[in-house]
Amino acid sequence: MSVILIVEDDVFIRQTAEMMIEDWGHQTLVASDVEEALALLKSDRHIDALFTDIYLKTAVHGGFELANEAVKLRPELRVLYTTGNFVTDKMKALFISGTQLLRKPYTELQLESCFAGLLAA
Amino acid sequence: MPVSDIAASDIVETVPSALIVLDRNLNITSANRAFYQTFRTSVEDTEGCLIYDLGNRQWDIPALRSLLESVIPHRASVEGFEVEHDFPIIGRRIMLVNARKILRPGDHDGFILLAIEDVSEERAARRESNRAWQLTQSIVDTIRDPLVVLEDDMTVVTASAAFLKMFGITQAEAHGRRVSELGQHQWDVPALRHLMEKVLPENKPFDSFEIEDDFPVLGRRVFNLNARKISQPGNHAHRMLLVFEDITDRKQRERDAEMLTNEISHRIKNNLQIVIGLIAYEAKWTAAPCVQGYKAMQTRIGAIAQLYDLISQSSRGAAVAADAYLREIGKSMTASLLDGTSDITIEVKADALNIDPNLAVPFGLLVNELVTNAVKHAFPNGAGRVVLSLKKTSDHVELSVADNGTGMKEKDAPKIPEKRGSDYVAIFVRQLSGTITVTSPESIGTTITIRLPLPVIPLGAAPLAA
Numbered sequence: 001m002s003v004i005l006i007v008e009d010d011v012f013i014r015q016t017a018e019m020m021i022e023d024w025g026h027q028t029l030v031a032s033d034v035e036e037a038l039a040l041l042k043s044d045r046h047i048d049a050l051f052t053d054i055y056l057k058t059a060v061h062g063g064f065e066l067a068n069e070a071v072k073l074r075p076e077l078r079v080l081y082t083t084g085n086f087v088t089d090k091m092k093a094l095f096i097s098g099t100q101l102l103r104k105p106y107t108e109l110q111l112e113s114c115f116a117g118l119l120a121a
Numbered sequence: 122m123p124v125s126d127i128a129a130s131d132i133v134e135t136v137p138s139a140l141i142v143l144d145r146n147l148n149i150t151s152a153n154r155a156f157y158q159t160f161r162t163s164v165e166d167t168e169g170c171l172i173y174d175l176g177n178r179q180w181d182i183p184a185l186r187s188l189l190e191s192v193i194p195h196r197a198s199v200e201g202f203e204v205e206h207d208f209p210i211i212g213r214r215i216m217l218v219n220a221r222k223i224l225r226p227g228d229h230d231g232f233i234l235l236a237i238e239d240v241s242e243e244r245a246a247r248r249e250s251n252r253a254w255q256l257t258q259s260i261v262d263t264i265r266d267p268l269v270v271l272e273d274d275m276t277v278v279t280a281s282a283a284f285l286k287m288f289g290i291t292q293a294e295a296h297g298r299r300v301s302e303l304g305q306h307q308w309d310v311p312a313l314r315h316l317m318e319k320v321l322p323e324n325k326p327f328d329s330f331e332i333e334d335d336f337p338v339l340g341r342r343v344f345n346l347n348a349r350k351i352s353q354p355g356n357h358a359h360r361m362l363l364v365f366e367d368i369t370d371r372k373q374r375e376r377d378a379e380m381l382t383n384e385i386s387h388r389i390k391n392n393l394q395i396v397i398g399l400i401a402y403e404a405k406w407t408a409a410p411c412v413q414g415y416k417a418m419q420t421r422i423g424a425i426a427q428l429y430d431l432i433s434q435s436s437r438g439a440a441v442a443a444d445a446y447l448r449e450i451g452k453s454m455t456a457s458l459l460d461g462t463s464d465i466t467i468e469v470k471a472d473a474l475n476i477d478p479n480l481a482v483p484f485g486l487l488v489n490e491l492v493t494n495a496v497k498h499a500f501p502n503g504a505g506r507v508v509l510s511l512k513k514t515s516d517h518v519e520l521s522v523a524d525n526g527t528g529m530k531e532k533d534a535p536k537i538p539e540k541r542g543s544d545y546v547a548i549f550v551r552q553l554s555g556t557i558t559v560t561s562p563e564s565i566g567t568t569i570t571i572r573l574p575l576p577v578i579p580l581g582a583a584p585l586a587a
Binding site: 010012013015016019020023055083084085086103104105106107108109110 | 382383386387388389390391393394395396397398401402405416419420422423426427430433457
């Protein structure tokens with residue numbers, strides 16, 4: 001069992017992701033923006049992976065900023081990005097190496113397979 | 122032989138300038154060969170003749186009179202005195218006259234040596250060159266895009282009125298300065314310098330070098346730079362024409378459109394994510410036999426969203442490049458259906474064709490269903506090949522999905538999509554106004570071919586690079 005921090009500004013999407021991930025037996029923590037997520041990352045809570053939307057509220061690249069800060073705080077943290085936007089080469093250049101991207105809309109199977117790979121790596 | 126040993130008379134006869142010697146009364150005492158040739162006169166008609174009387178008084182020129190009667194008496198020599206005159210035989214001529222008083226010991230009157238150089242052609246060439254340059258400058262000034270003409274050392278020879286106005290400088294301020302020194306050194310970019318250095322020596326023009334920066338008078342601007350070599354006939358010197366196209370507004374429109382598309386995409390994808398979430402909630406409380414159906418529904422919603430992205434990437438103006446689209450579908454399905462270690466491959470062989478954007482989604486979903494079926498059912502051993510192909514024949518377009526798997530057995534025949542009216546494949550084929558055939562020769566592999574009418578691919582062959 002792992003602890004996954006889900007950062008998503010859309011409440012329904014966040015709750016669905018929470019439900020899917022908990023169904024596989026993992027624990028979840030949730031945040032709706034960069035600030036909330038950083039507060040959790042700075043706490044002493046155990047977190048194995050960060051699953052973050054890239055476009056968070058008004059921050060177009062909020063997920064990238066968050067992931068950069070997150071791995072500075074927790075170098076061992078696994079990161080999975082998600083986005084409904086087009087993924088351009090400019091955006092790909094902002095990915096932290098070793099991280100993965102899951103495009104929206106994703107199904108349970110796709111999310112599960114991404115996490116299986118990410119947590120096994 | 123030293124030059125000093127050569128007789129003066131030999132030199133006089135050799136030089137290209139016309140030489141005449143006048144006595145104090147301005148009578149011609151002698152002239153050289155160049156004089157006779159240039160002015161088409163003879164020794165008999167020349168020597169002893171008053172210069173003004175020579176050749177029916179054609180040398181009675183006010184300017185020459187002024188030189189000989191007013192200037193020479195007071196000066197030992199005159200150089201570069203210009204005389205322009207219409208000679209009856211040789212026509213209009215411009216001559217440069219050098220004059221020198223020659224005095225011999227005991228001779229107070231002396232002689233006058235006149236060296237006359239015909240510069241008519243040189244002057245005409247210079248006038249022509251000036252006229253050509255003025256014409257060039259006029260053309261340069263009428264072009265709306267700012268441009269400069271540069272020497273091979275990258276200094277400005279001239280700048281167009283549009284350039285001067287745009288950058289708020291004068292012609293004098295621009296002239297002789299390097300492009301890299303203009304403005305606030307915005308053009309001092311290594312990549313641009315590298316390109317410009319190749320224009321003249323290698324005759325290598327360049328187009329569309331984009332620079333975005335803050336400019337003192339203009340504010341933030343995006344320029345597209347184009348450069349090419351220009352040559353003047355008969356002149357070995359080459360210059361460079363550098364054109365600055367202001368694409369700020371176009372760029373802004375593109376960015377706005379991109380942002381809008383991105384925003385719409387973001388909303389659509391989030392909404393589809395919500396739909397998938399709703400199905401996930403439903404599936405959670407549904408009896409197990411139905412769950413598979415819900416999951417398949419989620420996968421198809423995902424496929425539509427993915428096709429939407431692929432359509433955007435494959436757009437060729439108003440149409441969608443079917444070949445590029447099919448390749449993207451192949452790549453995407455390889456990524457989603459097969460993990461990196463799978464021995465099943467998906468290949469694409471497609472002619473360059475366009476597809477109506479309204480039919481791109483059913484076309485993509487059809488391919489999605491067929492490839493998914495092949496990957497799921499044709500390879501019980503987990504190894505094989507699926508080939509997606511699209512080709513244009515004289516009256517239709519043929520889409521085929523062929524696998525080299527186990528093939529269809531007789532008992533599978535009722536499952537052929539067309540025979541099951543409600544099957545998705547049949548629905549998409551009908552939507553595309555196509556017909557479907559399934560072949561499975563001797564149960565080795567299956568090929569599903571869909572013949573689509575040409576209007577499905579309305580713009581016909583489009584041999585553009587995808």
